[in-house]
Amino acid sequence: MDVVPGRVVQLRRRGGVRERADRIDVYEPDNHPLFVEGESLILFLRAYRAVPPEPAIGTYFVETTYGPDSVFAMGTGDQLQARGTSRLSRELGVLGAESFRKRLGPK
Numbered sequence: 001m002d003v004v005p006g007r008v009v010q011l012r013r014r015g016g017v018r019e020r021a022d023r024i025d026v027y028e029p030d031n032h033p034l035f036v037e038g039e040s041l042i043l044f045l046r047a048y049r050a051v052p053p054e055p056a057i058g059t060y061f062v063e064t065t066y067g068p069d070s071v072f073a074m075g076t077g078d079q080l081q082a083r084g085t086s087r088l089s090r091e092l093g094v095l096g097a098e099s100f101r102k103r104l105g106p107k
Helices: 087-093 097-104
Strands: 016-019 024-027 041-043 045-050 058-063 071-074 080-082
Touching: 071 087, 080 087
Parallel strands: none
Antiparallel strands: 016 024, 041 071, 045 058, 071 080
């Protein structure tokens, strides 16, 4: 599935609030807080095509690592902030956004 700039995609990840008939379940991973509306993030995603009998049918996106190593926040100015702790996250997380783009290579 091709994704073009400005296109809205559905992102699914574990966590959040779910109302059940007899209770409300709340789950937020300790190492990976839920995203906040308005955050500026760089995400590494992969397309996932759900088919019956899964409850969510159709194409949506998930983080490539299913966790914080797929996420970089835009900090002050041009600086990135790695959400993960892997070696690659630490190496890329110290770069500015432009250096980050160059490190990823040409389009």
